[in-house]
Amino acid sequence: MGLAGGLSAPALLSGVGRAYAAGDDIPVGLLFSLTGAVAVVEHTLHDAALMAIEEINAAGGIHGKQLRPIIEDPASDPATYADRARRLMIRDKCVSVFGSYTSSSRQAVLPVAEQRNNLYWYPTLYEGRECSRNVMYGGALANQQQDILIPWLVENYGPRFYMIGNNYVYPKEENNYCKTLLKDLSGEVVHEEYVPMGHSDFSSVLNRIRAEEPDVIFSTLVGDSDVAFARQYHAAELNPEKMPVVSLTRSEIEVKAIGGEAAAGHFSSAPYFMGHESPENEKFVEAYKARYGADAVTHFVNEAAYFQVYQFKNAMEKLDPADVSPPNIRDAAVGMSMKAPQGEILIDENLHTHLWPKVAQWQADGQAKVILQSEERVAPKPYAAYPGQECTGKGLVKT
Numbered sequence: 001m002g003l004a005g006g007l008s009a010p011a012l013l014s015g016v017g018r019a020y021a022a023g024d025d026i027p028v029g030l031l032f033s034l035t036g037a038v039a040v041v042e043h044t045l046h047d048a049a050l051m052a053i054e055e056i057n058a059a060g061g062i063h064g065k066q067l068r069p070i071i072e073d074p075a076s077d078p079a080t081y082a083d084r085a086r087r088l089m090i091r092d093k094c095v096s097v098f099g100s101y102t103s104s105s106r107q108a109v110l111p112v113a114e115q116r117n118n119l120y121w122y123p124t125l126y127e128g129r130e131c132s133r134n135v136m137y138g139g140a141l142a143n144q145q146q147d148i149l150i151p152w153l154v155e156n157y158g159p160r161f162y163m164i165g166n167n168y169v170y171p172k173e174e175n176n177y178c179k180t181l182l183k184d185l186s187g188e189v190v191h192e193e194y195v196p197m198g199h200s201d202f203s204s205v206l207n208r209i210r211a212e213e214p215d216v217i218f219s220t221l222v223g224d225s226d227v228a229f230a231r232q233y234h235a236a237e238l239n240p241e242k243m244p245v246v247s248l249t250r251s252e253i254e255v256k257a258i259g260g261e262a263a264a265g266h267f268s269s270a271p272y273f274m275g276h277e278s279p280e281n282e283k284f285v286e287a288y289k290a291r292y293g294a295d296a297v298t299h300f301v302n303e304a305a306y307f308q309v310y311q312f313k314n315a316m317e318k319l320d321p322a323d324v325s326p327p328n329i330r331d332a333a334v335g336m337s338m339k340a341p342q343g344e345i346l347i348d349e350n351l352h353t354h355l356w357p358k359v360a361q362w363q364a365d366g367q368a369k370v371i372l373q374s375e376e377r378v379a380p381k382p383y384a385a386y387p388g389q390e391c392t393g394k395g396l397v398k399t
Ligand code: ACM
Pocket: 101, 102, 103, 104, 124, 125, 126, 127, 170, 222, 249
């Protein structure tokens, strides 16, 4: 019996662990903040995921059925993410939910996805140390951003790092991994500090940076805080040639908000930059601009929000329509590769993604110039900072 085929109400399509009502379309949740402190980034994840859904629907849908996006705005508040995820997975019977930027919001949704045995497609770079069977991780892990970056920084700028981030799990865990790399390179953390989410006055931070004169400002600030910090760094006339800000989060979308001139000369590490040359990226950028305006930008997190919808489609299409369920979609997705805008990517048995790390320097026109890139696709290591622990297809293994 196909999804499109005449199941009579209230017939159910059932699969391992879950069943959902047959209808005329396939409900999928979009759980990205369109308001609040991280909306500057998340609205563009929403836009990219929605565009992929529209493209898939225009090409005939999946199993002849249209995807029906159900949109929720959790307003950058972790508790609201959990509440809206519950609504999407229970009331709206979504077979998958695509969502969120911060690790706090992912951690709020994760128990909901696990309780419902549903699937949460998370496109954002994050710190690892997770091995859920109900989250599909599309973003870069610490090893996929930092392994290429940190030795290059130490060699080219020096070993003295000043760490600045927002006060939550992601910056702390990324810094933890950075410290393990710095230790092997005889590096040093001259100062480490965390500011509240949405913090926007960096005058005392800038005074400390002036006093310390580190070689590198290692930033894990997110959203509005990153934008404010970059603008104030530039206004304070701190020189990127002497003390570059090196960010794991800053992408074309933050740079657009910062202004190209203020961002110029600083660095980011990411698996995708907008100027990447590939037929898939040309198509992605062209479609995105046609849909959202000539000055719209693509970046490494909305690229993942886009390709994850296609990973979902490809996994769905591997299944018999009668077997569609979140756990079956997950199992079908494992080992699947696809040509994404950044290059050919692969879903690991640990549900994270093999990606193409790059380091780039921001230019005054708001675009990134790639100065270093991995010659090979890099496997995700969610427990890279925790020797003796590994996430496998069977869950977390401790040796
Ligand atoms: C993040 O919180 N994973 C950027």
